[in-house]
Amino acid sequence: MQYGFIIPRGNVHEILELTQEAEEAGWDGVFYWDGINIEVVGEMYDPWAVLAAMAVRTNRVRIGAMLTPPSRRRPWKLARETVTVDHLSHGRLVVPVGLGALDDGGFGKVGEVTERKERAQLMDESLDILTGLWSGQPFSYHGQHYQLEEMTFLPPPAQQPRIPIWVVGAWPAQKSMQRVLKYDGLLPTAAAPGEHGNLKPDDIRAMRAYIEQNRTSTTPFDIIWEGETPGDNRAQAAEIVKPYIDSGITWWMESRWLTPDLDVIRTRIRQGPPRIV
Incomplete structure (x- = not known):
């Protein structure tokens, strides 16, 4: 059983400080998120630049962005970004993917696809291309949305057979x-x-x-669940987490999306994961 913390806000320097504190406090993973423009959030940063910095500021924790919508990321560019971060982290990257949240202006405000079915098609083709290019072997692709002439991407990821995709x-x-x-x-x-x-x-x-x-x-296969636990009440935290562990999750993600106070987030990070002894 592993425990991650999703850092929802902060300026880029605070994000990196919190990442280091999370590793020191015993969390197994530290995650940022992938967004372009959500006005109510305020400060936002490119996830791949942030993850690259997180990779070189940590030694042990898994890192990733919760989550990337491949439909608005060019899959060959995503392949380069992910392999780069995987090497910088010595094989600690995870790539969580989904259709994405349409309240992000990186969809409708810039003309990206918003229709659910087409976003799903783009995600499927993007994942085919991503894993194909990760192989380090000659790869071509002919889909409904993407056409790739033969290319070989080197180096392959540090992780083999591939970077884990959630x-x-x-x-x-x-x-x-x-x-x-x-x-x-x-x-x-x-x-x-x-x-x-x-x-x-x-x-x-x-x-x-x-x-x-x-x-x-x-x-190996993981099942990931997000939630909140109190860091100052281990018994109550265990009551929250244990039913999900018993149901089969392998990762508990502590997520404080609606917490505006960075000091509250920092305190929860320092209190460490809600491990069940």
């Missing part, structure tokens, strides 16, 4: 869950709009059973 899976949508089976981790959500917060441990248990029954790969 994919949003909407339960119980078969197409969404079948996509998850091809990769290395599940970010659970509900298929019905607005129902993500209503997923319960029993839903996670059902998703885990589906993956165990249908996934053919024998490589």
